[in-house]
Amino acid sequence: MTSHRLVDLLGNPEQYSKVKVKGWVRTFRANRFIALNDGSTIENLQCVVDFEQTAESILKKINTGAAVEIAGELVESMGKGQSVEVLVKSIEILGEADPETYPIQPKKHSFEFLREKAHLRVRTATFSAVMRIRSVLSFAIHQFFQNKGFCYVHTPIITGSDAEGAGEMFRVTVLDPKNPPIDEEEGVDYKKDFFGKETNLTVSGQLEAETYAQGLGNVYTFGPTFRAENSNTTRHLAEFWMIEPEMAFCELEGNMDLAEEFIKYTLNHILEKCEKDLAFLDQRLANEEKTKPQHERSPMGLIEKIKFVVENDFKRISYTEAIDILKNSKPNKKKKFEFLIEEWGTDLQSEHERFLVEKHFNAPVILFDYPAKIKAFYMRMNADQKTVRAMDILFPGIGEIVGGSQREERLDVLEKRIEEMGIDKEELWWYLDLRKFGSTPHSGFGLGFERLVLFATGMGNIRDVIPFPRTPQNASF
Ligand code: 4AD
Ligand code: MG
16 A cells, blocks of 8 residues: 555545555654654644554553654544544554654654754654645746746856845855965956856846847746845745846836736735645744734734735835935834835835834835835936836735846947946856847846745744745855
């Protein structure tokens, strides 16, 4: 008999009688009741051991964390808490877990503790639910773009350019750090390096995606990106996954429409496909909220929040309008913001974004037309010569989830921007070529995948929605 997955057994129990299951023991109670989980669902399967028929040597090894194979009969359960259970006919211990040293015991562990045990934390209900939702979300992302005829492009991980012009890159080199070759100017001679030039891990696949959009029309990338920014926050990773669509013949409005439709599609997808995991995480969040003082509690539960985003229009306002709202806001007038909004042109901090989203509009917000000075070189200059066709999507509890723009398609304007910002034009010769040959108005955006997962799962820290987080001073596992 092949073994059965718990998700199938528990989904249609009437179809099964004799069963074989394999999984890990979550708990073993009264020398009789195993709560078994195999990772296919949030639900455990109760397996009832007849201890009189089972060797003492086996009973001793049925410990939390042990891997077991069980054959038996699926029957209606007499007990509370489950509708069916397995009467165990035979049990084999496939992998023991020493109760003295196995760290994931059946009690509440803090997320901080579990981060140190990142290789084992997926055996908890919370992390397995988060990781299943992460998987379903990634599939929904591909499905959304594939349904729309977008072409999936694999942009390079190793690049020679700094797509965001922010200088926050991890260098890729094979040179000996103790004894690098030196050039005529006494600097490191990267001509002698593997690629014959300076290279780094990509911060974004956008520039390469743009080249492919200018031949395939609509494309997207979905891959890992790397940023060496020293941001030790609950929203930043040094290695994160980003979804970046890029569309030829598309202006900013079309870009905003696509981003909004895209987010709603993926969230709606998990409402349909991840009901049990979401219900569990909804409850987890509700319990966590209860420990907070009243005024800090979120007025909405997790599922309610997701539905709210799916069902309501995002608010669209310009940066200039946002500054007016913020300038006249209570926290600004009462000097409650850490960074007070005094003049047009300043970058928005997360406290400002959260005020707009959570207090003022109480909805996701798309902010557009930012000052050119605070945005990347590739964004299209507006007629006012002060603002660019940028758009950021801000989410409750998260802040910025999407950053995008209409791209500068005019060669002369782009070259001027690159020079003004002191960026190396030579490196971008191929990017400039796109503006010389068949240039089109085009747009795209980047959605930080982990920020979407953070929102979708109601977790509080981005380190808990990626299997092995990379953050400053931390690259274990
Ligand atoms: O706003 P960003 O920097 O935009 C770009 O990289 C553009 N090239 C995208 C494009 O137009 N194709 O980053 C996009 C998104 C952010 O909105 C945020 O969600 C996420 O990437 N992000 C991070 N997520 C986790 N950790 C970090 N350190 C992140 N930095 C950005
Ligand atoms: Mg951004």
